[in-house]
Amino acid sequence: MTTTAAKKQLHRIDLIFKHEDDCKEILRNAFSRSDQEIVNEMVNSGLKGRGGAGFPTGLKWKLAAESDEKEKYVICNADEGEPGTFKDREILSRVPHKVLSGMAVCAKIIGAQKGYIYLRGEYKFLVPDLNKELGKFHDILDDLGLDFRVEIFLGSGAYICGEESALIESMEGKRGEPRNKPPFPSVRGFKGKPTVVNNVETLAHSYTILKFGAKKFRDLGVKDSRGSKVFSVSGDTPIPGIYELELGMTVQDFVDDFSDGDCKAVQVGGASGFLVPRKRFGKTTIGYEGKLTGISLPTGGSMMIFNSSRSMYNVLNNYLEFFEEESCGQCTPCRVGCQQLLKGIRAVKRGEKPASYLDQLLKLTETMKLTAKCGLGQSVANSFSSIVENFREEMIY
Amino acid sequence: MANMVNLTINGIAVSVEEDKTILEAAKHLHIKIPTLCYHKDLCVAGNCRVCVVEQVGNHKLVASCATPVAEGMEINTNTLKVRNCRKHIIELLLTEHREECTKCYRNGHCELQALAAEYQITNQDFIDLVPDKNYTIDMLSPAIVKDDSKCIRCQRCVRTCAEIQSVGAIAVAHKGSEMKISTFFDRSLDEVVCTNCGQCIVHCPTGALTEKSYVENVWDAIADPDTHVIVQTAPAVRIGLGEELGLGIGTRVTGKMVSALKRLGFDSVLDTDFTADLTIMEEGTELLTRLKRALVDDDPEVALPMATSCSPGWVKYIEHKYPEYLPNLSSCKSPQQMFGALAKTYYAKNIEVDPENIVSVSIMPCTAKKFEANRPEMKDSGYKDVDFVLTTRELAVMIRQAGIEFEKLNDESFDSIMGIGSGAGVIFGASGGVMEAALRTAYEIVTGREVPFDNLEITPVRGLEGVKEATVKIEGTIEAWSFLEGVELKCAITNGLENAHQLLDAIRKGDKFYHFIEVMACPGGCLGGGGQPFPVDNEIRLKRMNALYEEDRNLPIRKAHENPEIIQVYKEFLEEPLSHKSHKLLHTSYVKREQY
Numbered sequence: 004m005t006t007t008a009a010k011k012q013l014h015r016i017d018l019i020f021k022h023e024d025d026c027k028e029i030l031r032n033a034f035s036r037s038d039q040e041i042v043n044e045m046v047n048s049g050l051k052g053r054g055g056a057g058f059p060t061g062l063k064w065k066l067a068a069e070s071d072e073k074e075k076y077v078i079c080n081a082d083e084g085e086p087g088t089f090k091d092r093e094i095l096s097r098v099p100h101k102v103l104s105g106m107a108v109c110a111k112i113i114g115a116q117k118g119y120i121y122l123r124g125e126y127k128f129l130v131p132d133l134n135k136e137l138g139k140f141h142d143i144l145d146d147l148g149l150d151f152r153v154e155i156f157l158g159s160g161a162y163i164c165g166e167e168s169a170l171i172e173s174m175e176g177k178r179g180e181p182r183n184k185p186p187f188p189s190v191r192g193f194k195g196k197p198t199v200v201n202n203v204e205t206l207a208h209s210y211t212i213l214k215f216g217a218k219k220f221r222d223l224g225v226k227d228s229r230g231s232k233v234f235s236v237s238g239d240t241p242i243p244g245i246y247e248l249e250l251g252m253t254v255q256d257f258v259d260d261f262s263d264g265d266c267k268a269v270q271v272g273g274a275s276g277f278l279v280p281r282k283r284f285g286k287t288t289i290g291y292e293g294k295l296t297g298i299s300l301p302t303g304g305s306m307m308i309f310n311s312s313r314s315m316y317n318v319l320n321n322y323l324e325f326f327e328e329e330s331c332g333q334c335t336p337c338r339v340g341c342q343q344l345l346k347g348i349r350a351v352k353r354g355e356k357p358a359s360y361l362d363q364l365l366k367l368t369e370t371m372k373l374t375a376k377c378g379l380g381q382s383v384a385n386s387f388s389s390i391v392e393n394f395r396e397e398m399i400y
Numbered sequence: 401m402a403n404m405v406n407l408t409i410n411g412i413a414v415s416v417e418e419d420k421t422i423l424e425a426a427k428h429l430h431i432k433i434p435t436l437c438y439h440k441d442l443c444v445a446g447n448c449r450v451c452v453v454e455q456v457g458n459h460k461l462v463a464s465c466a467t468p469v470a471e472g473m474e475i476n477t478n479t480l481k482v483r484n485c486r487k488h489i490i491e492l493l494l495t496e497h498r499e500e501c502t503k504c505y506r507n508g509h510c511e512l513q514a515l516a517a518e519y520q521i522t523n524q525d526f527i528d529l530v531p532d533k534n535y536t537i538d539m540l541s542p543a544i545v546k547d548d549s550k551c552i553r554c555q556r557c558v559r560t561c562a563e564i565q566s567v568g569a570i571a572v573a574h575k576g577s578e579m580k581i582s583t584f585f586d587r588s589l590d591e592v593v594c595t596n597c598g599q600c601i602v603h604c605p606t607g608a609l610t611e612k613s614y615v616e617n618v619w620d621a622i623a624d625p626d627t628h629v630i631v632q633t634a635p636a637v638r639i640g641l642g643e644e645l646g647l648g649i650g651t652r653v654t655g656k657m658v659s660a661l662k663r664l665g666f667d668s669v670l671d672t673d674f675t676a677d678l679t680i681m682e683e684g685t686e687l688l689t690r691l692k693r694a695l696v697d698d699d700p701e702v703a704l705p706m707a708t709s710c711s712p713g714w715v716k717y718i719e720h721k722y723p724e725y726l727p728n729l730s731s732c733k734s735p736q737q738m739f740g741a742l743a744k745t746y747y748a749k750n751i752e753v754d755p756e757n758i759v760s761v762s763i764m765p766c767t768a769k770k771f772e773a774n775r776p777e778m779k780d781s782g783y784k785d786v787d788f789v790l791t792t793r794e795l796a797v798m799i800r801q802a803g804i805e806f807e808k809l810n811d812e813s814f815d816s817i818m819g820i821g822s823g824a825g826v827i828f829g830a831s832g833g834v835m836e837a838a839l840r841t842a843y844e845i846v847t848g849r850e851v852p853f854d855n856l857e858i859t860p861v862r863g864l865e866g867v868k869e870a871t872v873k874i875e876g877t878i879e880a881w882s883f884l885e886g887v888e889l890k891c892a893i894t895n896g897l898e899n900a901h902q903l904l905d906a907i908r909k910g911d912k913f914y915h916f917i918e919v920m921a922c923p924g925g926c927l928g929g930g931g932q933p934f935p936v937d938n939e940i941r942l943k944r945m946n947a948l949y950e951e952d953r954n955l956p957i958r959k960a961h962e963n964p965e966i967i968q969v970y971k972e973f974l975e976e977p978l979s980h981k982s983h984k985l986l987h988t989s990y991v992k993r994e995q996y
């Protein structure tokens with residue numbers, strides 16, 4: 004492959020970051036429509052959660068709206084802890100009003116009076132600007148007659164607190180440990196009340212949908228992966244940064260655009276995502292198509308490019324070190340599994356365990372996927388198996 | 401009534417209430433799903449993942465303890481997938497666990513060991529993680545040993561300490577591979593709010609939390625020909641020991657226990673029930689005195705409600721968490737400590753043995769008693785009043801070691817004096833028992849008549865409920881107590897410190913007023929104590945409770961003040977309740993302690 008070859012340009016989108024100051028109009032318009040209409044609009048848009056799990060946003064709102072409880076909450080998940088992800092920070096600093104508008108519309112539909120932005124501790128520097136923005140935004144809500152207030156809650160640094168139920172626990176002043184599900188937060192969340200937890204980007208997209216309509220959003224992307232997505236591109240690329248791209252592209256298209264030509268593999272979705280080796284670039288699309296294309300987009304849409312100088316063993320070792328430390332530690336398969344995987348690949352590398360031990364570890368990751376309590380433990384298998392299966396020899400020699 | 405939900409488990413249809421979990425539904429069908437972090441007494445954690453099962457239509461397995469049933473659900477508990485995963489999970493737990501079963505205190509009683517045996521974990525495929533862990537063993541507490549290397553992080557102890565006891569001495573610290581059960585700044589249990597109640601021990605599935613054992617010290621004392629070893633046995637031991645030795649739950653084994661103790665070589669085998677009766681005399685009089693000060697002298701200083709002080713876990717809880725209520729605690733020592741003080745004075749004189757040469761041992765359903773015996777003030781006899789405290793479980797260990805076929809033993813009687821207890825003393829072992837025993841005596845002192853309950857059984861104070869209330873209207877008082885005429889004596893009984901905490905808060909807020917409260921640190925009272933057999937749940941507690949009341953019903957004397965030995969000890973030694981001598985030997989004071 005050469006860098007000079009003509010490239011097919013990816014479809015770069017400019018929706019999220021486009022500056023617009025019509026949020027009062029958008030909200031006035033939204034509030035004048037029936038809740039049902041808005042829910043339908045969200046459902047029809049095909050928007051799926053951008054925080055990783057890809058749960059249909061319209062459906063999430065609908066579930067929370069259906070509850071008879073008086074007290075409900077909207078939480079914007081701005082914990083952004085996935086290694087290689089930094090797009091929520093960008094969205095919150097450049098277009099916070101879009102995120103807030105999304106929260107307000109959600110609040111109106113489900114009947115919440117209170118919202119929180121759960122902000123990653125490291126993003127504390129955003130607080131003054133966000134508070135200024137909140138002041139202005141609350142004035143708009145007062146003008147429009149919506150009884151809804153948003154407050155910032157600063158997280159304290161654990162990756163697991165990005166998981167929605169651990170996030171809620173930590174907001175309740177408890178140790179950030181994921182809860183048993185069901186019940187899901189939309190049924191029993193913050194303080195035991197129905198709670199919608201949405202990613203920053205998801206909420207910002209809902210603004211786009213309200214402004215331009217479900218159709219415009221739906222027209223972007225493919226079948227089950229509609230709209231655009233903000234990617235955090237990093238690693239061996241001359242042009243790292245944040246890009247809004249249409250969903251449904253192949254990894255090949257992506258690499259053609261972002262790599263300098265020397266690209267051995269791409270890690271899609273951060274440490275909890277998958278490693279795509281070169282031989283599968285053309286066959287793998289980026290989206291929420293589930294098993295069909297083999298790739299979903301876990302947390303955040305991080306795209307990390309590795310060139311031929313990178314040792315996949317080191318990459319995996321790093322990921323496992325991360326998980327071994329960031330597992331909340333409550334459940335057996337994740338807490339002990341992560342330690343075993345990390346020690347296991349090191350033992351194989353040092354020749355203390357035979358190469359076949361990798362197969363045993365692969366089986367272990369399968370158990371972790373099936374039995375861990377939350378997404379963290381369940382998704383360790385993603386990077387582990389995709390790296391070990393595709394770069395087995397690098398693990399051994 | 402809750403709606404019913406239909407589901408199938410392993411192809412068998414079952415219909416259960418909608419608020420049940422898969423685990424509970426399976427129980428209906430007599431399908432056992434293994435568990436570790438689950439305990440009937442506690443809220444569901446769902447963290448060990450051993451109980452995972454397959455739900456048709458769900459790619460992932462679900463934790464049966466934490467998953468509610470749903471209409472049409474199809475569950476399989478014994479598929480290849482389930483078995484493989486379970487086996488993995490057990491193997492993983494074992495790699496973090498210092499495997500020294502043969503040297504472990506819980507050998508033979510360990511839930512992890514049992515599960516490993518059930519799943520035939522004979523190989524060690526995964527890497528042993530123990531060498532890289534900096535596991536510590538905390539042995540500083542006189543009551544509880546905490547060995548992190550045996551811990552499986554199920555958090556049963558954490559939930560017990562917080563939910564049942566509202567103490568919070570132990571909590572989860574750190575995350576990932578470093579995650580552990582720890583204390584405030586990782587201090588020893590001896591230096592934190594721990595009440596030594598031992599509920600964490602009876603809820604621990606492994607050997608991570610055990611009692612500090614004094615079995616060897618006691619064997620040494622017995623072996624020493626120059627030592628006279630006295631043993632006292634608490635009320636709840638006689639209904640727990642049989643259970644620990646393989647007889648049915650709630651089997652009454654008083655006579656066999658006495659016989660075993662004699663065979664073990666104890667020189668005097670005596671009964672804590674005796675000092676339980678003595679406690680009633682002292683505490684009952686103290687209550688009446690306090691009432692008199694409040695009602696007749698209008699003394700604003702008198703602290704009401706008066707609270708019982710026989711549960712050392714409760715006493716320490718107050719010292720840590722509610723020091724403003726220290727004046728409310730009865731100044732009476734617990735029956736164990738009253739016994740200890742008398743053993744090395746009155747009893748020593750009686751048997752003409754130099755107290756210097758006496759070793760005083762007590763068998764208790766309790767671990768907090770080990771701490772209590774070590775309190776610096778418990779030396780009123782001039783010696784350490786109680787030298788060694790063994791739990792019911794430790795006594796069972798001695799009996800097994802001695803090769804005694806317990807179930808074959810004939811009944812024998814306690815030695816005398818200090819060997820007779822009334823039925824009132826026996827029921828000290830159940831929540832509500834002290835109250836009932838006190839009322840039996842106090843009512844009669846004040847009115848000259850028996851308490852107006854059928855067969856002396858004051859049923860409102862009995863049972864496992866968290867807080868029980870009783871009001872006794874005092875009528876027809878005799879001359880000396882006429883100031884109590886028409887008074888409605890308000891009493892409350894609570895067990896488990898979380899319930900005690902609720903009760904105290906209600907009193908503090910002024911929502912409730914009582915004259916007398918009985919508090920036992922452990923659920924169900926001493927019968928559910930931290931030194932009693934594993935496992936425990938309410939069903940078991942209830943059986944033990946019934947056994948205690950049966951014991952009471954079968955005793956010839958059922959009121960403390962009618963115990964002939966009590967009458968004798970006052971006549972020969974103590975003179976009268978609250979006498980100068982009583983004060984010196986049988987009463988004590990308390991200290992304020994740190995909050996964490």
Ligand SMILES: Cc1cc2nc3c(=O)[nH]c(=O)nc-3n(C[C@H](O)[C@H](O)[C@H](O)COP(=O)(O)O)c2cc1C
Nearest residue numbers: 052053054080083084165166167201202205378379
């Ligand atoms: C370990 C773990 C970490 C997560 N971290 C984040 C995060 O930092 N930000 C986020 O939006 N979602 C995160 N999630 C996903 C959330 O649990 C939740 O699905 C999401 O906030 C829902 O919002 P969405 O539907 O808009 O995506 C994480 C999930 C897991 C399992």
Ligand code: SF4
Nearest residue numbers: 331332334337377380
């Ligand atoms: S999977 Fe990991 S992070 Fe999630 S609950 Fe279990 S131990 Fe905690």
